Amino acid sequence: MARTPHPIRKGIVLSAWALIEPIVVWSAPLLLVAPLVFLFVGAFTRSWDSRGLAGFSISGIVESFEIVRESIVFSWALALATAVITTAIAVPLAYACKSRDNRLGRLLTEMAVLPVVLPPLLLAMGLMLAYPVLQAGWIILLIAHVAQTLPFAMWPIVAALSVLDVATLDTAGRTLGASPLQRLMLVVLPNVWRSAATGAATSFVLSFSETGSSLFLGSAHYRPIGVVLVDTFLNLDQRLAAGATVLFTVCLLPALLLLELLLGFGGKRATSRTRPEPAALLTQSPILEPGGSR
Amino acid sequence: MDITLRDIRKTFGHTDVLRGINLTFRSGTVTVLLGPSGSGKTTLLNIVAGLVPATGGHVLFGGQDVTALPVEARHIGYVFQSHALFPHLTAAGNVEFPLRVRGVGRGERRQRARDALAIVEMAHLAERDVSTLSGGQRQRVAIARALVANPDVLLLDEPLSALDPQLRDRIREELRALLEPLPVPVVLVTHDQHDAFVLADQVVLLHGGEVAQLGTPQDLYLRPANETVARFLGIASYLADDEGNRRLVRPEDLELAADDGPCDVVLRIERVQFLGDRQRVTGSTPDGDAPIIVDVSKAARVAAGELARFRIRRNGRTMPVAAQASHLVGPGY
Numbered sequence: 001m002a003r004t005p006h007p008i009r010k011g012i013v014l015s016a017w018a019l020i021e022p023i024v025v026w027s028a029p030l031l032l033v034a035p036l037v038f039l040f041v042g043a044f045t046r047s048w049d050s051r052g053l054a055g056f057s058i059s060g061i062v063e064s065f066e067i068v069r070e071s072i073v074f075s076w077a078l079a080l081a082t083a084v085i086t087t088a089i090a091v092p093l094a095y096a097c098k099s100r101d102n103r104l105g106r107l108l109t110e111m112a113v114l115p116v117v118l119p120p121l122l123l124a125m126g127l128m129l130a131y132p133v134l135q136a137g138w139i140i141l142l143i144a145h146v147a148q149t150l151p152f153a154m155w156p157i158v159a160a161l162s163v164l165d166v167a168t169l170d171t172a173g174r175t176l177g178a179s180p181l182q183r184l185m186l187v188v189l190p191n192v193w194r195s196a197a198t199g200a201a202t203s204f205v206l207s208f209s210e211t212g213s214s215l216f217l218g219s220a221h222y223r224p225i226g227v228v229l230v231d232t233f234l235n236l237d238q239r240l241a242a243g244a245t246v247l248f249t250v251c252l253l254p255a256l257l258l259l260e261l262l263l264g265f266g267g268k269r270a271t272s273r274t275r276p277e278p279a280a281l282l283t284q285s286p287i288l289e290p291g292g293s294r
Numbered sequence: 295m296d297i298t299l300r301d302i303r304k305t306f307g308h309t310d311v312l313r314g315i316n317l318t319f320r321s322g323t324v325t326v327l328l329g330p331s332g333s334g335k336t337t338l339l340n341i342v343a344g345l346v347p348a349t350g351g352h353v354l355f356g357g358q359d360v361t362a363l364p365v366e367a368r369h370i371g372y373v374f375q376s377h378a379l380f381p382h383l384t385a386a387g388n389v390e391f392p393l394r395v396r397g398v399g400r401g402e403r404r405q406r407a408r409d410a411l412a413i414v415e416m417a418h419l420a421e422r423d424v425s426t427l428s429g430g431q432r433q434r435v436a437i438a439r440a441l442v443a444n445p446d447v448l449l450l451d452e453p454l455s456a457l458d459p460q461l462r463d464r465i466r467e468e469l470r471a472l473l474e475p476l477p478v479p480v481v482l483v484t485h486d487q488h489d490a491f492v493l494a495d496q497v498v499l500l501h502g503g504e505v506a507q508l509g510t511p512q513d514l515y516l517r518p519a520n521e522t523v524a525r526f527l528g529i530a531s532y533l534a535d536d537e538g539n540r541r542l543v544r545p546e547d548l549e550l551a552a553d554d555g556p557c558d559v560v561l562r563i564e565r566v567q568f569l570g571d572r573q574r575v576t577g578s579t580p581d582g583d584a585p586i587i588v589d590v591s592k593a594a595r596v597a598a599g600e601l602a603r604f605r606i607r608r609n610g611r612t613m614p615v616a617a618q619a620s621h622l623v624g625p626g627y
Contacts, residue, residue, distance in 0.1 A: 164381070165376070168374065168376060168378045169378055169380060171345060171374075171378070172372070172374060172378035172379075172380070173391075173395075174345070174364075174365045174366050175343060175345070175365055175370060175371075175372035175440075176372075176391055176392040176395065176439070176440075176443070177366050177367075177369070177392055177395050177396060177443065178366065178391075178392075178395040179366060179395070182395050186391070186394070186395070187380055190382040190383075191380075191381060191382050
């Protein structure tokens with residue numbers, strides 16, 4: 001028989017937990033946010049050396065903008081292309097995986113996840129060896145980014161398709177005379193577009209901030225912003241590095257906001273589907289609705 | 295247009311699921327494929343639809359061999375057990391779908407969808423999100439969607455199995471009224487004999503991948519081809535008469551005989567179950583043959599361990615099956 005804890009001891013434990021809980025809950029986010037705050041403060045500082053931070057100035061931002069300007073434009077274009085291509089591949093691939101509930105479908109799903117377990121440096125080296133003709137160009141960077149972000153674009157779509165029971169809907173489409181393309185466009189896509197958009201936004205963010213393979217595959221002409229950030233940090237110019245970080249974050253904000261909006265909207269929609277409004281429940285009643293039947 | 299199946303066979307691995315099925319589904323007739331789990335009824339339906347390829351044999355739609363045609367090209371209507379309505383479309387949008395993929399103009403498909411929904415008495419809910427519809431309403435939308443493009447055959451896979459028993463009774467009647475006037479062959483799969491009897495013009499009882507019996511519901515219930523069919527379609531007991539014939543006895547075929555009147559059989563009662571509207575008596579003949587199950591009125595005085603005298607009802611149907619020792623007794627026993 002379990003022993004009942006003494007009331008006083010139980011009270012002490014609860015009080016102690018009340019004190020510790022905020023520290024436990026907030027310490028992890030603070031540890032993540034603190035460096036970012038520090039960099040933001042540093043970016044707007046006149047001098048930053050061994051004596052510490054001093055004065056307010058936007059010259060750090062202006063100077064770092066000159067350094068990262070071209071990289072920002074290139075990274076935006078690269079991330080955008082990555083998001084578009086990844087999504088264009090992820091939707092039919094996820095559809096193919098989920099509509100085939102067999103060994104081939106599972107194999108396709110596993111193959112698509114492979115880039116997650118493969119270190120970016122290895123991927124970059126492999127691409128350089130496999131496609132030497134593409135070295136120093138932007139195409140090899142695009143291939144690397146698409147390969148790395150594909151699983152992250154696929155996962156939300158696969159999850160949405162699992163909830164949807166896409167295999168049955170696909171079969172229903174077939175019995176109604178729809179071709180594979182019609183089923184993809186008229187049945188699958190309208191049901192997973194939010195997940196596809198979430199995947200696209202995730203791909204954009206991951207591509208924009210990617211450094212692992214870009215360090216290997218980038219060139220003087222095609223330098224993603226991640227590579228420039230690493231350069232500025234390696235050059236030990238902390239003020240410029242902080243300024244570049246601020247610009248980097250500002251450039252990412254639209255994609256992050258879009259992601260947040262999509263996730264929030266998708267969550268609300270899912271809740272409303274699983275928990276109908278009380279009014280909807282009333283109208284479903286066979287007693288209140290003589291024409292209907294349950 | 296009639297649908298003909300010629301020597302349909304299907305093998306999964308080393309298992310023969312269907313062994314040479316020959317059937318014809320006639321226009322304006324509701325055929326129910328009935329059978330226990332694993333009898334091959336859903337596989338047969340899916341072979342007609344083109345969702346599952348047959349290992350051998352031919353499927354003919356009005357004389358045209360469609361065996362090699364994919365489901366998209368067969369022009370069928372299929373109602374899924376789960377209804378499989380598209381969740382992003384309204385009821386009308388779902389019904390318009392087969393017309394949309396066939397390139398029918400917007401105006402015409404809206405009108406035809408409205409007409410189809412009106413047939414299933416759902417026109418007033420045409421613009422409703424399908425996720426807000428009840429099970430019965432979703433089923434009607436699914437039927438309208440399956441019928442709107444004038445298919446050559448309507449196939450329904452276990453349409454009532456997802457419903458609770460009370461609703462099931464009502465929806466069964468509604469479904470019968472919907473299917474009865476359709477001018478195409480209707481093929482419906484169920485494992486429930488009540489569904490089959492209410493909905494079917496003809497019943498195909500499948501067992502072990504073969505047609506165990508084909509006929510009207512009355513044929514199957516009153517004149518089952520063998521014991522397997524008889525037992526699948528309800529409680530079946532057997533009595534043997536003086537000529538050595540085994541006679542099928544349904545629970546409703548026997549009634550308690552008056553104390554001073556004639557009787558046909560005497561049972562030693564082993565168990566009495568109260569079922570609300572009646573009592574179910576399980577007993578055996580004096581020489582202890584297989585149990586005989588009889589339904590008696592809820593007010594009848596019967597108790598386990600007693601002997602009870604029964605008469606075969608005058609309208610009770612019995613059938614000779616095979617020679618056995620006599621347990622039927624003559625009048626005045």
